[in-house]
Amino acid sequence: MTDDDARALLAAYAIDAVDDDERRAVEDLVARNPEAAAELAGLHAVVAAIAEADAAAPPAALRATVLEQVARTPQVTPTPQGTSTAQLTATPPVRSLRDAAPGVPASGTVPSAPTGDVPSTPTSAGGDVVPLRRRPPRVVGWGLAAAAAAVVAVAVPGVVAWQQHDRAVRAEARTDLLTDLLAEPGATVLSSPVTGGGEAVVVLTASRGAVVVDGLPALEDDRVYQVWAMRDGVPVPAGFLDRNDGAAELLEDYRAGDGVALSVEPAGGSAQPTTPPLVVLVPS
Amino acid sequence: MTVVQTERVTSAARDDDAAPAPSFSPRPRGDSPDANALLTASAAGDQEAFAQLYDLLSPAVHGTARAVLRDPDLAAEVMQEVMLEVWRTAPRFDPERGSARTFVLTLAHRRAVDRVRAVQAQRDRDQRVADADNHIPFDSVAEEVEDSMERTRVRGCLGSLTDTQRAAVVLAYYGGRTYREVADELGAALPTVKTRIRDGLIRLRDCLGVAA
The missing domain is CATH 1.10.10 (Arc Repressor Mutant, subunit A)
Structure with missing residues (x-):
């Protein structure tokens, strides 16, 4: 046409x-x-x-019905697929972990930030980066050089996936988001295999949290991956994954100390999980 | 000292008169809540703001659904679905791309049309089983729509359209027909129908007093 x-x-x-x-x-x-x-x-x-x-005017009784439904219905993330990534890039992008985090030792153990042209394997003087898939869930403190290597090892599969699947601008926005988060003092990274396949990584700071997944199975059209903020053991709706591969999502309604969980929910999401969690990552 | 104190009191009183105390509530004060502000507040999870938005827009949402569906139960259902969708998708509302009122009301028409087509498709399936040749002609749809219209203001404005414009707009807007279906039924060429719909809407705009 x-x-x-x-x-x-x-x-x-x-x-x-x-x-x-x-x-x-x-x-x-x-x-x-x-x-x-x-x-x-x-x-x-x-x-x-x-x-x-x-x-x-609609029947008066419907008002209470709708408002009651509203109280139980989580809202979508503000940056859906195909729309502007402006909110993700609103903060000045941080191009280098080294530049952005003064506490990080400027040694070879801190590779360059995962920008669009990052090599497909991390180059680390640490060398012994255990493949993510076999590593049990754990908390990685930001201050350690070994952790910095692990962080990049975690980020790279996502970057590769983005390069394969996403327009460059989206990939860059997401990479910038993660780089930005990782540069915050006290940033914590947790990772775990996901029940049913794939990998989940979360980055948590004092003010923001993000979740990255890779290799999760595709869902039926009427199902979504819903993200939960785990607050004192209680799941709070925190958004949805745009897609099952290489997605990076900022948590909505995140508070310091929150963990992150994922579950499969009916399209539109649930106010509380209706299926067992696929993964739960809680900072110790 | 006395003078200073008096001045401070006076100053404070004047400030109170001039500007209300700052409020955390993003909702506007006064009698004419602004749909944009209410939807923006709803996007931040403010259920009170959404309740006000419901009061402001649910009559037009419901009226649209009823005009298209001509069934009170279906209209009530669609109204609820639309308002819930507005709540759910509020965080994606961008005031720079259009007003909240237009966003909600065009969504209402869209969902009403979705529903009327789904209902029609179901009827068609049922009908094929019962009687393969028995089709309800569009003419009767158009008449039914016009006869059932309590919406005197729109009806009055539809009178300002030519007969052919009115037939196209009524079948498409109230009948949920695509312009191709309208062309088939009216025996008109596709470009002609597109033009009639456009010109008809422009006449409606002038009659309904839509701000340019």
């Missing part, structure tokens, strides 16, 4: 009179073409005006 074709469909699109292919074509055009976007905004305003002219 040409841009002119899509442009001619704007009004039909605005009142939902198009099929799925045509909808995608119009949305693609609108994303690229400010003029088309402005025209659509005007048409959407007409739809809103028709809706208001048709207003009819």
